[in-house]
Amino acid sequence: MSESPVLLNKHEVESLLGYDDLIPRLESVMGKFSKRDSSEIIQPVRSVVPVQQYNGFLGVMPAYLAAEGILCTKMVTFYQRAEGSSLPSTQATVLLFHPERGTVTAIMDGEAITAKRTAAVSAISAKLFKPALSEVLCILGSGQQARSHYDVFTKLFKFKEVRVWSRRKEMAQQFVNDLQDPVTVCSSVKEAVMGADVIVTATGASQPILFGKWVKPGAHIAAVGACRPDWRELDDVLMREAVVYVDSREGATAESGDIILSGAEVFAELGEVINGSFPAQREKTTVFKSLGMGIQDAVSAKLVLEKWNSEH
Numbered sequence: 544m545s546e547s548p549v550l551l552n553k554h555e556v557e558s559l560l561g562y563d564d565l566i567p568r569l570e571s572v573m574g575k576f577s578k579r580d581s582s583e584i585i586q587p588v589r590s591v592v593p594v595q596q597y598n599g600f601l602g603v604m605p606a607y608l609a610a611e612g613i614l615c616t617k618m619v620t621f622y623q624r625a626e627g628s629s630l631p632s633t634q635a636t637v638l639l640f641h642p643e644r645g646t647v648t649a650i651m652d653g654e655a656i657t658a659k660r661t662a663a664v665s666a667i668s669a670k671l672f673k674p675a676l677s678e679v680l681c682i683l684g685s686g687q688q689a690r691s692h693y694d695v696f697t698k699l700f701k702f703k704e705v706r707v708w709s710r711r712k713e714m715a716q717q718f719v720n721d722l723q724d725p726v727t728v729c730s731s732v733k734e735a736v737m738g739a740d741v742i743v744t745a746t747g748a749s750q751p752i753l754f755g756k757w758v759k760p761g762a763h764i765a766a767v768g769a770c771r772p773d774w775r776e777l778d779d780v781l782m783r784e785a786v787v788y789v790d791s792r793e794g795a796t797a798e799s800g801d802i803i804l805s806g807a808e809v810f811a812e813l814g815e816v817i818n819g820s821f822p823a824q825r826e827k828t829t830v831f832k833s834l835g836m837g838i839q840d841a842v843s844a845k846l847v848l849e850k851w852n853s854e855h
């Protein structure tokens with residue numbers, strides 16, 4: 544009889560998954576992915592089932608990493624919620640399988656994984672693309688991704704000022720109240736982004752909220768929201784003037800409204816820069832368009848299970 548899978552809830556996953564271990568694994572897997580060696584990594588573009596009636600979708604994100612012995616899938620829902628809803632917009636579960644036997648070895652919460660791995664990948668983009676002198680960080684949005692991005696960006700980099708904007712100012716104020724360090728609450732996107740060196744867009748917007756005319760030349764934008772082909776966070780001017788990097792070319796071409804609708808050219812994948820096959824154009828305005836990938840969930844879940852095993 545096969546063993547029962549390990550079951551891990553959000554709190555357990557959160558405490559087992561640390562950025563110091565996660566970041567190098569993400570760098571390594573993103574680099575490997577960009578080599579497109581199917582004997583190493585198989586990761587189809589996410590399957591998406593729209594649930595239009597309720598403004599949501601279900602995404603299924605499988606991945607197989609042969610050398611690491613990881614077979615994994617995440618199931619994730621994203622629902623555009625009314626402000627202040629008690630339900631999270633992004634909810635997820637991750638399953639790990641024994642690659643040889645096909646047996647499920649672990650079932651774990653995917654909300655913490657999604658929050659941390661997305662922020663960690665954005666931080667990797669910032670490490671490569673942000674201007675050499677980066678003093679001002681601006682975060683647009685005040686939800687789960689905004690918080691994980693705040694945590695890892697302020698852990699890895701030193702900023703003189705951090706600003707936050709949210710659709711409702713009281714949500715931005717609430718975000719700031721939960722933090723130890725001072726953060727400026729801004730009343731408009733324009734006020735928040737003017738002069739910022741690093742901008743994170745982590746909203747549920749489906750129309751552009753960030754306009755190129757406001758962005759300081761040379762700034763780096765980690766664009767995390769707008770993950771449907773007809774959703775936007777960034778305007779055409781910004782998309783066309785910036786050097787655009789993505790996590791996966793296939794994912795970006797299938798899912799990113801900012802890329803598809805602006806007609807912007809993708810310069811390189813993050814993994815291609817990590818591998819040294821494309822340069823990091825730090826001196827230019829750069830956009831990292833993130834859609835999220837199954838391989839990121841897979842290495843995160845494996846790390847969580849390893850930590851759990853080492854403690855039990």
Ligand SMILES: NC(=O)C1=CN([C@@H]2O[C@H](COP(=O)(O)OP(=O)(O)OC[C@H]3O[C@@H](n4cnc5c(N)ncnc54)[C@H](O)[C@@H]3O)[C@@H](O)[C@H]2O)C=CC1
Binds near residue numbers: 624714766
């Ligand atoms: N790239 C990736 O790997 C991932 C991307 N996402 C995306 O990141 C975004 C944020 O996700 P969560 O933080 O989980 O959601 P959340 O619901 O916790 O936060 C969303 C934030 O966006 C704001 N917002 C919602 N609609 C807006 C609009 N029309 N205009 C301006 N602001 C608006 C809300 O006020 C809130 O501050 C979503 O678009 C989600 O799809 C989520 C997970 C992974």
Ligand SMILES: O=C(O)C1=NCCCC1
Binds near residue numbers: 619621633657835836
């Ligand atoms: O990568 C993910 O996980 C997600 N990406 C886009 C929005 C839903 C979750």
